[in-house]
Amino acid sequence: MSNPLIEALSRPSLFDHPVDSFELIETHISWVLLTGPYAYKIKKPVDFGFLNFTSLEARKTYCEAEVELNRRLAPNIYDCVLPLYGTAEAPSFNPGGEPFEYLVRMHQFPKGQLLSQLQERGELSLEQIDQLGKILADFHASIEVAAPDSDYGTPDQVMAPISQNFEQVRPLLGEDTQALRQLELLQGWAEDSFQRLHPLLTQRKEQGFIRACHGDVHLGNITLFNDQVTLFDCIEFNESFRWTDTCADIAFLIMDLEARGEPQLANHCLNRYLEISGDYQSLALLSFYKAYRAMVRAKVSLFMMQGADEAGREALLREYHKYAELAESYTCVPFRFAAITHGLSGSGKSTASSKLIDGLRIIRVRSDVERKRLFGLAPDASSDSELNANIYTPEASQRTYDHLTQLCTEILGYGFSVVVDATYLKQQQRQQIHDAVEELGVPFLILSCEAELDNIRQWIRERAAQGGDPSEANLDVLEQQLKSSEPLTEQERLYRKLVKTDDKDSVDSLVARIHQRFE
Structure with missing residues (x-):
């Protein structure tokens, strides 16, 4: 030493x-x-x-x-x-x-238990990633909010470290004209995005999303300690890096997963975080903050080159280019589509929509979660509602479906595809969201989920016995739906994808069939 x-x-x-x-x-x-x-x-x-x-x-x-x-x-x-x-x-x-x-x-925690190490060994599970999304969402809900009169989270304060990043990276690239040109384009995109997002950044500050965050959320700072997913090593050395938009925290984690070639885990984590936090508005800022976080990692790679041997310098330079290229990928406008599920309660709609999260860059919105959120309940809380009462009256249902339509169009506007997980058994409900999506010029799909009725009844009983699911639909609800559901119209069948949820092949092939639809 x-x-x-x-x-x-x-x-x-x-x-x-x-x-x-x-x-x-x-x-x-x-x-x-x-x-x-x-x-x-x-x-x-x-x-x-x-x-x-x-x-x-x-x-x-x-x-x-x-x-x-x-x-x-x-x-x-x-x-x-x-x-x-x-x-x-x-x-x-x-x-x-x-x-x-x-x-x-x-x-000291046991060796090999960092989530970065688990990922490298192919041992990082969806369950651990879902835990992580929940931990971060709960943490953000509990931490201190920045004072309204503080500089933290103001647009200028948000942009300052982003600009500083580019200024610190530029002299470290020497005479690499291609890398310097890429840096110039990335900086131009960041500045243009900042101007476009300026009103939203101001709004986020006013709404209390600037909080005492972790500031450095990546897999190398997360471990299994006593078999629990545990975040450590937060930013303590620069309060402006820690007092930031909660979106910047989740963006760093999502970027890190994507940098490691784990888009499925990234999408699962993002969806879990959004489902618990309800902060779908953060999607408007996600690419902006992911690009920033990628450039932070790129800069650190250049810093580490100082004092490294030749082999080390070459490896760190490759790492810089990897992160710079990742940042560049966030500047692209992605393809978008919208889908709704359609089917009886307990027919496997959430299973089908989970397949989309596995295979596509898509945001899921669940009616069971959003209905409870509208009425101030946690996703796993019981509303103690009887049939057609409390949060399940016709008026409450209409309010829920109005909210789902609004969320769908907002998420599409943020540049993401979206699947709305709800029964959509009424033609008016389906028409409402179809018209809103069509107005945006975005492709629309109906994922009709069907299964044998005996299987559906059994799934509902099993779900009730296990507990913990946001859905409160029971067999009485199912019987009512069987009497009142309205079949798809001939026009709706033109953009329908049938999913036989008691047929594993039908469920597993869903993502491939959607890809074929849009090729």
């Missing part, structure tokens, strides 16, 4: 606990020494403009902030801040004189 402090700390006798072994992890801003029971993090005395750790007092302050802030999401990992006495060559944890350095002590 070339660092005298790190070398001196690699002695078991210094610690008040058993040491299994020593392992050093180095980033551009810190050293982390792994000992087995604990990990010790030391901040490098560096100044990158967006952070400044050059003074001992600053390092102490940011160590304390790191522990306090990370205990919000990882209370079982972050232990304490420890002062170091003596000298770099002969450090001691025993008090004596003035401290010359400070460390963050963390409980």
Whole structure:
């Protein structure tokens, strides 16, 4: 080890606990020494403009902030801040004189449990990603909102680090004319997008979406700790990076999954987050923030090149280009379409719409979730409603379907395809959303979900027994629907896709059939 402090700390006798072994992890801003029971993090005395750790007092302050802030999401990992006495060559944890350095002590989690490592081994599951989406949505709902008179989240404050990114990257590209040209185009797109989104950024500030976020949500900062998905290592060194739009947090995570070649997991996480948070408006900002986050990662790759050997520099340069190309992909206008499900309660509509999330860049809106949200209920809460009462009156249903139409057109306007998961058993309900989509000039599909009636009844009973599903439809609701549902018209059958939900092949082939429809 070339660092005298790190070398001196690699002695078991210094610690008040058993040491299994020593392992050093180095980033551009810190050293982390792994000992087995604990990990010790030391901040490098560096100044990158967006952070400044050059003074001992600053390092102490940011160590304390790191522990306090990370205990919000990882209370079982972050232990304490420890002062170091003596000298770099002969450090001691025993008090004596003035401290010359400070460390963050963390409980060390098992090796190989970072979600980035799970992903590399092909072991990252949809269940873990769904947990992550929920954790982040719940976290955003609970954290402090920025004061209305603060600079945090104002349009100019949002744009400042984005502009700084480009200015910091440009001199590091040397005379690479192609990379410089790409950077110029990306900066132009960011500036044009900023002007277009300026009113929305102002609105987000007014609506309280600027909060004390994590600020660095990617798979390398998420682990399994005691078998629980746990986010750690939030931004503590720059409050303007942490006090940001909640959209910027989820955008970093989605970008990271996409950068790792996991679009399915990215789409699942995004849909889970939106379903819980209800913040569909954030989709308007998602590409803007994803491109920013991609360029942050690209910049870090260039920073890490300083001091690397030739092979390391080449690898980091490839990483820069990967992230820059990803940022460029976010500037493209995607193809969009809208779909609704159609079928009896319990007929497998959510199963069918889940297949679309698996295979397409699409946002799902569920009527069962949105109905409850309209009436102030959590998705898994019981409304204690009887048939045709409380939140299931005809008036409440009309309000729900009006809301679904509005959400559908908004999401399409944000540049995303959308599937609305609802029964749509009334022709007027189907016509309402069809007309709204047609007005936008977007293709429209009806996914008719059918199954044997005995299977539907069994699925409803099983769903009720398992609990936890937003749907409250029971067998009485099913019987009423059988009497009152209105069949598809001849015109509607022209843009219908039949899904036999008790036929695995019919469900599994749905995405391929939709692709064929639009080829």
